[in-house]
Amino acid sequence: MVKVSVIIPIYNVENFLNDCLDSIVNQSLTDIEVICIDDGSTDNSLAILQSYAKFDDRVKIIHQDNKGSGATRNLGIEQSTGDYVYFMDSDDYIDLNALEKLYNNAVSNNSDFVIFKIARFDKENDINYNAPGFDIESIFGDVDYNNFTFKYSNIKHYVMNASFAPWIKLYKKEFLDRYNDLRFPKDLAYEDVPFHVKIMLYASRISFIPEFLYFYRLNPNSRVHTSNSYDIFKIIDIVEKFLIDKKYYDELKDEFDLFKITQILNYILSIGEEEYFQKTKEEFSKIKISSQTNISEYYLERYDLVLRSNNLIEYINEHYEICINNLNKVISNLNGNISNLNEDINQLNVEKNFLEKDISNLKSKNEFLSEKCDAFKCDLDCLSNKNKKLINRNKKLMDSNRKYKRDLKAAKKFKTAVLNSNSWKLTKPLRFIRKKI
Template structure:
């Protein structure tokens, strides 16, 4: 059995792929397999993969029609044979000692998974910077060098951990046993995978070292501002389901409810103008579903910050994005009347 299976989903990243692959094939840990899933690339990505594979028999290249990051990653995980599992992004780079250091720690401490730090690189601005969620200083201050699970993490730090799989090394058997999967057909899918893994893990360790560089550029899914941003609405709901499944929703519902509204607002503000109308419609329909469950809406609404309460009311009262933009601020003092207005408006649609 190889020590680490590296899974790399690939799609149209010819500009960055060689940097990524060089950072993997030159790892100081040699006993690895490198599973690359080309997801129907239309550029030279597949040719680059095949060129590397000619000189490295540890590489396994799979070519499939375009089905998305989640499908590619899940397929790679299913193919993996290593003791441990590393999920790499094809447009980023990792330090050459990463797999050796993290593998040795995982083995010696019998870990379900290990977390390490990353730095961010903004290609448009040509600068490196430390992102709070990638550095995770609060987590380290809380757990130090101890082995922990999610119950040991203070509530205020739980939502500040990087959800990205590339800042983790996983015990492959643990992943198989807990059944963690990336939700297929959606971007931001690593958010759901993270909570599935975190809630099931019993032995986690934080390695307080920078091992990874995350690249941000205009076409990446996290910065593109295109229609893929609509997926974040469903992702937030799937996260809530994971909390309910593990009996943690009630404890964290204030954060989850407010994050639901915050994330909608965050993506709405950053999606390109041409897609705002579609995003608003999906965002509003999602909130209409909540409003349609009287008990759920009451619990949801009373736990929101006032600014988010006002935002939710404005969304529900607006039949279109244009109407939403033109609506003036509302007073929560008149919420009883506003709720009736919402009911009447929805009844007319």
């Protein structure tokens, strides 16, 4: 048994598969198995898988005819032997420390699954961190998420109105096996939606890592086919039936209504079929939005528009009219902002003129002070020269003083000699000198 089983459904992704597999086989957590399920690829994907399996015995390859993501992921769960299960899409990549961080968090919290943040990138590899999928920190704040768990009741909005993707979570295998219905619907698009709703409601302990660990490729080729877009109605019915059967519907009705409206509206224009519009109108007529339903103005406008319109053409015309009006509002706001900006620029120009005057005055003062400084330097040089002369004069005076002291000392010595001499008694001149001294 390994710590984590990584399950990767693969279908015609030869251009991106190396990036995906490199991010998995080079994980800091090495005790993993990599279950690669080739879902009937017709390109070079299988050969790429075989090249990795040849050098890494953790890579296991399963080949099957094309059955879709739901059946493929279910097969991966059945084949997995890990304590935890992680689903990976084959055209994306994850942080090289992701599995280790997720595993440690799950074990530390004994959680049924761990959720985290996703970043998105395009073909230019510009990474966008603005849509993390889950903004759990805004609910719980700055806590130690390695020792913190919660339930769906703490994050009701995310039960049906968040990122449904299975690759944004690490699951405890025992948790997935505990419930018979914790598997993906087969032969349906959007198969991850009911799976997400079920795990959110079944989990007794959910944990979170406030880090961007998954990097989702914005790949236009991975979009759901128009022919499968009608599956969203079936998916909504599956979710509604589950909520009713498990006694969650009354508690989560507002979240369900929001989920139903946003999911159906997401495809009404891209499909562009009258049948889809009439089906939408029928479903929306069953919904009574309450004041508790946290629906944005964008979706609320279009929900009302569907109910007012008789057909798709009428909806499209008014939809684009709304878009144009909103665009005009944006332009009007921009013009107002430009006008305010021009006023700010004029004010800045006035302040600039004042500053220029101040700068001119400062320059004049600086020139005046510079002249004063030059005069001060001249005075300082003059004083320095006078000081040198005084020093020389003082030196001469000190020399004269030393000479005077020597002469005085000699005179005193002479005086003492004269006073002590007997010669003055003998001659008249000496007697005269003695009287003087």
